[in-house]
Amino acid sequence: MRAAVSRHNPAMSLFRLLLRWVILIAGALLGLALFLFAVLTFGVLLIVSLLRGRKPNVAFRMNRNPWAPRAPRPAAEDIVDVEVREVRDLKDQQPTLPRQ
Numbered sequence: 023m024r025a026a027v028s029r030h031n032p033a034m035s036l037f038r039l040l041l042r043w044v045i046l047i048a049g050a051l052l053g054l055a056l057f058l059f060a061v062l063t064f065g066v067l068l069i070v071s072l073l074r075g076r077k078p079n080v081a082f083r084m085n086r087n088p089w090a091p092r093a094p095r096p097a098a099e100d101i102v103d104v105e106v107r108e109v110r111d112l113k114d115q116q117p118t119l120p121r122q
Contacts, residue, residue, distance in 0.1 A: 071078040 068078050
C-alpha cells in the first residue's frame with residue numbers, strides 16, 4: 023500500500039487567502055452601507071418631522087427585567103364606569119352642607 027502524499031499547492035493557498043479577504047471586505051462594506059442607510063433614514067425622518075412642526079418620536083422604552091412576571095391586568099368586572107359631570111371652582115361658591 024502506498025501512503026497518500028499531500029501536495030502543497032501555493033496557488034490554491036493564495037486563492038483561498040484572496041477569497042477570504044474578498045468576502046471579509048464585501049461583508050464590511052455591506053455592513054457599512056446598511057449603517058449609513060439607517061443613519062440617513064433617521065436624519066431624513068427627523069428633518070421631515072421638524073419641518074411639519076411635530077416633535078420627533080424618538081423615545082425608547084426598555085424593560086429593566088424582561089424575565090420578571092408581568093403585573094396581572096384587571097378583570098373586566100373590576101372596571102367601573104363613571105358618569106362625567108362638571109366640577110366647578112370652589113373659590114367662587116359658598117360651602118354647602120349635604121341635605122339630610
